[in-house]
Amino acid sequence: MSTVGGIDARGVRRAFGPVRAVDGVDLVARPGRVTALVGPNGSGKTTLLLVLAGLLVPDAGEVSVAGFDPVTQGLEARRRTGWMPDVFGTWDSLTCREVLTTVAAAYRLPRDVGTSRAAELLDLVHLGEYADAPAHVLSRGQKQRLGLARALVHDPDVLLLDEPASGLDPRSRVDLRELVRRLAARGKTVLISSHVLTELDEMADDAVFLSRGRTVATRSVTGAAAERRPWRITALDTVALRAWLTENGYLPPAPAAEPGPMAEPGSPAAEPTGSVPPDEVLVDLDGEASAAALLRAAVADGVAVSSLAPAGGVLEQAYLALEEERR
Numbered sequence: 001m002s003t004v005g006g007i008d009a010r011g012v013r014r015a016f017g018p019v020r021a022v023d024g025v026d027l028v029a030r031p032g033r034v035t036a037l038v039g040p041n042g043s044g045k046t047t048l049l050l051v052l053a054g055l056l057v058p059d060a061g062e063v064s065v066a067g068f069d070p071v072t073q074g075l076e077a078r079r080r081t082g083w084m085p086d087v088f089g090t091w092d093s094l095t096c097r098e099v100l101t102t103v104a105a106a107y108r109l110p111r112d113v114g115t116s117r118a119a120e121l122l123d124l125v126h127l128g129e130y131a132d133a134p135a136h137v138l139s140r141g142q143k144q145r146l147g148l149a150r151a152l153v154h155d156p157d158v159l160l161l162d163e164p165a166s167g168l169d170p171r172s173r174v175d176l177r178e179l180v181r182r183l184a185a186r187g188k189t190v191l192i193s194s195h196v197l198t199e200l201d202e203m204a205d206d207a208v209f210l211s212r213g214r215t216v217a218t219r220s221v222t223g224a225a226a227e228r229r230p231w232r233i234t235a236l237d238t239v240a241l242r243a244w245l246t247e248n249g250y251l252p253p254a255p256a257a258e259p260g261p262m263a264e265p266g267s268p269a270a271e272p273t274g275s276v277p278p279d280e281v282l283v284d285l286d287g288e289a290s291a292a293a294l295l296r297a298a299v300a301d302g303v304a305v306s307s308l309a310p311a312g313g314v315l316e317q318a319y320l321a322l323e324e325e326r327r
């Protein structure tokens with residue numbers, strides 16, 4: 001088992017009575033990278049994160065977090081792990097500042113370090129004006145932000161974030177994304193679960209997909225720019241665009257047979273029906289270089305292309321492909 005920082009989990013299982021919440025998970029999350037943990041409701045994400053945080057003992061498997069086993073070396077592992085649960089329970093009678101200084105004391109930080117760390121983190125998550133307000137007055141999104149600050153108090157090497165963006169307003173989501181990227185740039189290992197795949201797309205370097213308690217796929221997010229995937233194109237004249245794409249081999253020739261009763265005349269056979277608005281065309285392209293080449297050629301031939309962009313994010317496409325496989 002690797003002990004070189006990051007997270008390394010092999011064959012992890014955890015059941016609750018007859019429910020096999022985690023039923024054979026393998027996961028590697030590397031330092032300096034953001035790893036997305038993706039899966040449908042009930043696929044075992046929270047259970048796995050609790051195991052990694054040392055808050056649940058697995059029934060089987062090997063786990064290393066920042067080089068330590070959260071079960072047999074719990075103290076060492078927890079000292080290096082920041083955990084943000086999906087719902088943050090606060091001690092309601094404490095102020096926001098006291099919540100953080102109490103956590104700092106629990107991690108045995110010297111009092112003055114805890115005090116300055118609390119002030120710094122409250123500013124970081126834009127809760128400075130609530131520093132001396134009782135935590136129970138915070139809104140749900142503000143509580144999430146305090147939860148994030150709490151996870152960072154002891155400057156952990158590994159961050160486990162369970163649905164950190166839930167309840168956050170758009171500005172706070174952007175702040176979260178930037179903060180997560182900064183933490184990774186400083187060498188932290190970040191494992192983050194979310195259902196909002198577009199958000200993870202912009203944050204994550206790697207992704208691990210869970211389904212029914214098992215790892216079903218792992219993939220790189222950053223490497224996907226060069227991969228073959230569908231792109232969405234629009235032009236001022238859709239008919240001319242379709243004709244050009246067909247002529248240049250991007251779309252198959254329109255079928256000679258009579259279109260079916262529901263088909264639009266001239267709709268290309270390659271496109272999935274029902275999901276593409278009539279003024280958009282989907283084509284499979286081998287990454288950004290191919291997209292740039294298509295755009296250049298179309299414009300040179302006088303096709304007034306008005307937009308060209310990947311159809312959906314990398315994670316969304318990978319997720320939907322897995323769902324397809326399950327059918």
Ligand SMILES: Nc1ncnc2c1ncn2[C@@H]1O[C@H](COP(=O)(O)OP(=O)(O)OP(=O)(O)O)[C@@H](O)[C@H]1O
Nearest residue numbers: 016019020021039040041042043044045046047048
């Ligand atoms: N304490 C518990 N007791 C009994 N069953 C549990 C417990 N915790 C989780 N489970 C079950 O384990 C399975 C996995 O739950 P888990 O919360 O890990 O999923 P999740 O992927 O985090 O889901 P979501 O996306 O909805 O948050 C579910 O079937 C859930 O009902």
